[in-house]
Amino acid sequence: MEIGFYPGCSLNGTSLEYAQSTLALAKAFGVTPVEISGWSCCGATAAHNLNHDLALALPARVLALAEQQGLTEIMVPCAACYNRLSVAQHALNNSEQLRSQTSQQLQMPLSGKLRILNVMQVIEKYIADKIPEKVVKPFTRKVACYYGCLLVRPHDVLQFDRLEDPQSMDSLMRQIGATALDWGYKTECCGAGFSVSRTDIVARLSGKIVKDAVERGAEAIIVACPMCQSNLDMRRPHIDRYLNTKITIPVMYITQAIGLAVGLSRKEVGLEKLFVRAPEMEMAE
Amino acid sequence: MSSEQKSFAAEIRSQTGVNVNRCYQCGKCSAGCALNENMDYPPSVVMRLLQTNSAESYSAVLHSQAIWLCASCQNCLTRCPMQIDIPQLMDYLRIQALEKKTVNKKSKKIVAFHRAFLDSVRYTGRLYEAGLIADYKVRTFDLLQDLSVAPRMFLKGKLPILPEIVKGRLKF
Ligand code: SF4
Ligand code: SF4
Numbered sequence: 001m002e003i004g005f006y007p008g009c010s011l012n013g014t015s016l017e018y019a020q021s022t023l024a025l026a027k028a029f030g031v032t033p034v035e036i037s038g039w040s041c042c043g044a045t046a047a048h049n050l051n052h053d054l055a056l057a058l059p060a061r062v063l064a065l066a067e068q069q070g071l072t073e074i075m076v077p078c079a080a081c082y083n084r085l086s087v088a089q090h091a092l093n094n095s096e097q098l099r100s101q102t103s104q105q106l107q108m109p110l111s112g113k114l115r116i117l118n119v120m121q122v123i124e125k126y127i128a129d130k131i132p133e134k135v136v137k138p139f140t141r142k143v144a145c146y147y148g149c150l151l152v153r154p155h156d157v158l159q160f161d162r163l164e165d166p167q168s169m170d171s172l173m174r175q176i177g178a179t180a181l182d183w184g185y186k187t188e189c190c191g192a193g194f195s196v197s198r199t200d201i202v203a204r205l206s207g208k209i210v211k212d213a214v215e216r217g218a219e220a221i222i223v224a225c226p227m228c229q230s231n232l233d234m235r236r237p238h239i240d241r242y243l244n245t246k247i248t249i250p251v252m253y254i255t256q257a258i259g260l261a262v263g264l265s266r267k268e269v270g271l272e273k274l275f276v277r278a279p280e281m282e283m284a285e
Numbered sequence: 286m287s288s289e290q291k292s293f294a295a296e297i298r299s300q301t302g303v304n305v306n307r308c309y310q311c312g313k314c315s316a317g318c319a320l321n322e323n324m325d326y327p328p329s330v331v332m333r334l335l336q337t338n339s340a341e342s343y344s345a346v347l348h349s350q351a352i353w354l355c356a357s358c359q360n361c362l363t364r365c366p367m368q369i370d371i372p373q374l375m376d377y378l379r380i381q382a383l384e385k386k387t388v389n390k391k392s393k394k395i396v397a398f399h400r401a402f403l404d405s406v407r408y409t410g411r412l413y414e415a416g417l418i419a420d421y422k423v424r425t426f427d428l429l430q431d432l433s434v435a436p437r438m439f440l441k442g443k444l445p446i447l448p449e450i451v452k453g454r455l456k457f
Binding site: 009013016040041044050106155189192193196198201204 | 323354358359360376377398399406411412414418442455
């Protein structure tokens with residue numbers, strides 16, 4: 001089974017372990033991701049902060065390229081890209097004028113019919129029912145599933161999961177043997193794109209998230225967004241300073257956790273790329 | 286009609302579809318806003334200032350730190366009983382502040398980061414992180430930023446030395 005694949009800039013650089021684990025997991029379940037050739041950046045936070053036209057044109061170029069390649073469905077593991085591409089497609093589909101203008105600017109047709117799926121949707125659609133039989137090392141840990149802002153909001157555009165207490169990651173984690181905890185920060189903001197320009201804000205916001213997870217007894221935080229991951233993980237020294245304590249909880253991608261459970265090696269899922277070391281999480285059956 | 290005379294609220298509405306007068310100041314947006322503590326005006330106060338429709342209030346909003354500290358997390362929109370699209374309004378206000386050159390002085394680093402990001406995408410089509418950080422440092426003189434984390438990122442293969450150049454990228 002083939003599916004279109006938009007890695008986006010983060011998965012190409014700072015979050016390569018997310019790409020690695022997603023591709024390894026897909027392969028283990030017979031799914032073949034086909035990368036959109038010639039893809040470019042979706043514009044992320046910067047475009048809609050500074051330039052209204054680019055905030056539409058950049059993601060629209062990606063959508064048009066995918067269509068041109070004959071893809072009908074694309075997997076977008078980065079929550080920020082998933083959000084930007086979906087919001088752009090929604091805007092284009094809601095205004096014929098905008099769609100034809102953008103299509104002209106790009107000099108590419110845009111049908112607006114592409115299905116844009118995040119990683120949980122891909123797993124649920126193509127992999128989930130085969131997970132139980134494939135689990136060889138149950139992930140018998142208490143986890144806090146952290147969704148962040150971009151996977152679930154705005155709901156009228158994304159139509160994915162519940163707004164305040166999403167469940168998709170929790171239920172996937174339960175399928176591989178984990179205990180998904182109730183906690184208070186599932187969709188709170190981690191500080192997003194302020195990682196470099198206002199690291200102090202990221203330390204405070206991500207600090208609160210990490211602290212709550214630890215206080216509830218979580219042994220790992222599970223994420224599906226490169227921005228959330230790097231704020232909670234790479235910014236740990238700043239978080240520790242803010243909280244005035246050393247916090248050792250690892251922050252793993254959902255694809256890494258499931259990958260480990262179905263028998264992929266730590267290397268195959270890129271576990272050594274995390275800044276805060278993840279100890280042995282999986283249990284041999 | 287000069288822009289001075291035109292109603293600010295009407296202009297916002299025609300540009301963004303957001304009717305600021307529908308806000309009844311319940312404060313839910315501010316209560317849920319994670320950036321509230323850092324903002325000079327929390328989102329409900331931004332709404333109130335815009336409702337007054339005066340040149341002073343509008344200018345205060347365009348000079349505020351709040352519009353740059355908004356992380357577009359969408360929590361306010363999610364919880365607003367009137368479904369007022371504050372994140373979209375914030376996008377509009379930021380672009381207005383850029384055009385009118387009223388960017389808050391304490392927010393210059395945030396703007397510099399966004400600019401460096403878009404420049405990287407302009408030149409190569411994709412974000413090139415090492416270049417982004419270098420560009421940001423030149424813009425802000427924040428030379429120490431991420432000096433400690435960069436070598437570890439490099440060792441983990443997370444900071445490629447050369448950018449990838451996309452053919453047929455968008456020209457802007
Ligand atoms: S939540 Fe909505 S109605 Fe309440 S203060 Fe904020 S913008 Fe106004
Ligand atoms: S979108 Fe902006 S204003 Fe609204 S809650 Fe998030 S940070 Fe606050």
